[in-house]
Amino acid sequence: MADDEGSENTGPLIAPSSDDGGDDCEEGSPAWMATFADLVTLLMCFFVLLFAMSTTQQETYKELTQSLRSALGAQTIPEAGTREGLQMNPVPSEEPTDTQQIDELGGMIQKEMDEIISEVKELVMFNKLGGMVSVTQTDTGVVITMTDLLLFRKGGVRLAPKGQDILEKVAFVLAKFAYHIKVRGHTDNQPMRSVQFPSNWELSGARAGAVVRLLVKHGVDPNLTSAEGYAGYHPVATNDTEEGRAHNRRVEIVYERDSIARQFADMKVSK
Numbered sequence: 001m002a003d004d005e006g007s008e009n010t011g012p013l014i015a016p017s018s019d020d021g022g023d024d025c026e027e028g029s030p031a032w033m034a035t036f037a038d039l040v041t042l043l044m045c046f047f048v049l050l051f052a053m054s055t056t057q058q059e060t061y062k063e064l065t066q067s068l069r070s071a072l073g074a075q076t077i078p079e080a081g082t083r084e085g086l087q088m089n090p091v092p093s094e095e096p097t098d099t100q101q102i103d104e105l106g107g108m109i110q111k112e113m114d115e116i117i118s119e120v121k122e123l124v125m126f127n128k129l130g131g132m133v134s135v136t137q138t139d140t141g142v143v144i145t146m147t148d149l150l151l152f153r154k155g156g157v158r159l160a161p162k163g164q165d166i167l168e169k170v171a172f173v174l175a176k177f178a179y180h181i182k183v184r185g186h187t188d189n190q191p192m193r194s195v196q197f198p199s200n201w202e203l204s205g206a207r208a209g210a211v212v213r214l215l216v217k218h219g220v221d222p223n224l225t226s227a228e229g230y231a232g233y234h235p236v237a238t239n240d241t242e243e244g245r246a247h248n249r250r251v252e253i254v255y256e257r258d259s260i261a262r263q264f265a266d267m268k269v270s271k
Contacts, residue, residue: 116142119173141257148249157206171218180224180259183208184252188245189232205229
């Protein structure tokens with residue numbers, strides 16, 4: 001019995017070794033979980049973006065399409081949700097609009113009027129005619145004004161020698177521009193009573209006619225010229241003083257803006 005008990009207590013207890021082929025348990029999640037978490041995160045971001053795009057306000061979309069039209073020069077932008085938005089069609093060439101044509105015509109007319117004014121101012125400067133000949137631009141067109149002291153004797157319609165000389169030079173300038181001109185005669189408000197001129201109407205008309213005849217004689221196209229008499233009903237100064245009445249007695253040579261425009265229109269049609 002004693003031997004049996006001794007034999008049971010003498011052998012040391014041996015713990016199982018790790019080299020016996022047993023599996024160790026690793027701590028933490030498996031490696032594939034990291035990849036799966038990234039995928040789920042990306043999917044969530046994608047659906048958030050889709051939701052945000054689906055709730056874009058209408059005004060914001062209109063601003064976006066308008067910006068695209070300006071940037072791309074396109075006439076139409078495909079509506080949202082259509083497949084046409086995936087490709088850009090070539091933009092067809094555009095014909096000039098009516099507004100563009102009107103602006104272009106206005107620029108051409110202004111250029112011609114500026115040229116007329118420049119030519120007349122040069123004539124006035126070289127011949128020292130300041131105070132007797134002037135040129136201005138009005139809403140109607142270009143107006144070249146000459147005083148009757150330069151052109152006529154008081155109460156008469158026969159051109160003075162100096163007036164003839166100046167008109168010949170003016171005719172040389174006018175002949176360069178193939179536009180219709182109106183020659184307008186003006187008087188002051190003093191009554192005119194004679195056998196030849198019963199009123200200022202006849203006097204102003206006769207003076208305009210005398211100027212037209214001389215212009216035509218020196219190269220101005222008679223088909224583009226007309227004479228008009230206005231008597232004393234279009235004053236530019238007071239008729240209460242002699243100086244004011246002298247300003248009102250005048251002859252105007254007018255290039256009307258509308259006449260120049262019609263000339264350009266006729267040239268375009270003939271082409």
